[in-house]
Amino acid sequence: MSLLELHNVSMIYGSVKALQGIDLTVEKGEWLALMGPSGSGKTTLMNIIGCMDKASTGSIVLDGVDFTDVTAGNLTMLRRDKIGLVFQQFHLIPYLTAVENLMVAQYYHSMPDEQEALIALERVGLKERARHLPSQLSGGEQQRVCIARALINYPMLILADEPTGNLDETNAKIVLEFFQQLHREGHTIIMVTHDPKVAELAERCIVLEHGRIANRKDRRIVCREEEVS
Amino acid sequence: MIKMTKYSMYTKMIWNALLRRRSRMLIALLAVAIGATVVSGLVTIYYDVPRQMGREFRSYGANLLLTPAGDQQVMAQNLVANATTLLPSDKLIGIAPYLYDRIKLNEQPFLVAGTHFQAVKKVSPYWQIRGEWPADQSEDIVIGAEVAERLEIEPGEQVTLAAAGSETEKKVKVAGILRTGGSEENFIFLDLSLLQQMLKKEGVISIAQVSITANEAELNTLTQQIGEQVPGVAPRLVKQVTQSEQTVLGKLQALVYLVTIVVLLLTLICVATTMMAVVTERRKEIGLKKALGAENRSIILEFLGEGLALGALGGLLGTILGFFFAQAVSVNVFGRMISFQPLIALLALIVSIAVTGLACLIPVKIATEVEPAIVLRGE
Known part of the structure; x- marks a missing residue:
């Protein structure tokens, strides 16, 4: 059974069709890159997969649970239990330290555990920076805290929205190495990116155009095509 | 400390939101404290006016x-x-x-x-x-x-x-x-x-x-x-004296009563506006918390907790300042000292918390309407 199955998913805002007839399957442990120009529907698709928005039509099954018609409350529960989010702009809570930012995710999920949060920070090489506020961390460090936070509740699916978009080359490399490590460990990752080099690291790459999947080929071919265009 | 309860994490989040965002929260705190100062001061005067004025009237024979x-x-x-x-x-x-x-x-x-x-x-x-x-x-x-x-x-x-x-x-x-x-x-x-x-x-x-x-x-x-x-x-x-005394006292007390109500309303508006600004400014944070799995109940409890903590802090500060304000008025107008009234202090504190809680209702409602999707939209 696939981890994620989308059948004929559409999203319509008034007269705007943000997504049209999306069919997509993601297997457990797969790394999928999602590419496409601005306004192509990447964010809308991520919001739907991340249980933050409901599709206008179509069905979505995550880990065997069909959440096409679930209530807002159940959607929150699904998001909390099954999804880990990594953002381009990090979105750390500015008045909480790095370790406290991880504990907030634990707090909403189950029970805050400082020791576990410190271990998660150690894993991303930031144990020494655990008591620092986000404003005292570099962009790369903030993104690593964001990744640690995404992993703290053992999610089934990691959604990463342009995780290297705000980072310099050195920090982007460190962050991507983490994603490669996560992939090796068997995590399922869906990553939005504009960068073909980042997309090349994924097992599979799809391109969205005007709310439809424009191409679904071998990742290297697609990414090279994107690079050329 | 390894594991902490949900309650202690909740308290930590509230205090850090207040203490590490000092400049923002200071404005709200000042609004509550000034309101509480005036209310506590006026209620003390309201309570003390009959006593003070009663003695004043005795100088008329x-x-x-x-x-x-x-x-x-x-x-x-x-x-x-x-x-x-x-x-x-x-x-x-x-x-x-x-x-x-x-x-x-x-x-x-x-x-x-x-x-x-x-x-x-x-x-x-x-x-x-x-x-x-x-x-x-x-x-x-x-x-x-x-x-x-x-x-x-x-x-x-x-x-x-x-x-x-x-x-x-x-x-x-x-x-x-x-x-x-x-x-x-x-x-x-x-x-x-x-x-x-x-x-x-x-x-x-x-x-x-x-x-x-x-x-x-x-x-x-x-x-x-x-x-x-x-x-x-x-x-x-001596009817002339007693009746005019009652009339003047009644009017003075009515005036103090009205001013107290007006100040309470102004405090309510001021705190509500500040909290509204706080919510608007923290839309992304609210969206993020929801994206992390926070339910509306958690968001309500957090913002209400911040509001009530502000009310308690501002109320405490205002109650103390209010006593000195009433003391200054009493000494300058009536030439007498007043004594600290624990019941009035408690009342001012409770009123401050209640007014702040009330002022937070609309901003908190707005906070619950923030969608988690905004963290990905990059609004």
């Missing part, structure tokens, strides 16, 4: 008269002592007995009043004496300004007193000349015992003026009690 019952012109002095036992000693300012008659001063007839000068000082503090007040039981006298003008007498001069129909004369010193702007300026005042002796009316008086801090209802009760329990004495209220 007696508000209760003890007169002889029936057609009697005089009454026994000990009846006044009996009536005094019925008056609450903590509210009693003074009792001045008077014996009225006629007397000759330097062979000219004048109205005379025998009294206790020290008691008069308390009951009629508006008396202005040029010269000195005579000591009680001294033979020095005070004469009204009209009398002094007519006879061209100055303080310190010797005059001759003679009771009507008596050949006995007494030489006494004029200690002071009295100005009140009223009928007292036509009188001669001397010690009660001396006058009683000269007139051979020992142990009797014509009237006793009582000054007591009490409202009209309390005075009516006292009047009734004295009338029933001390036969021979007819107590009467």
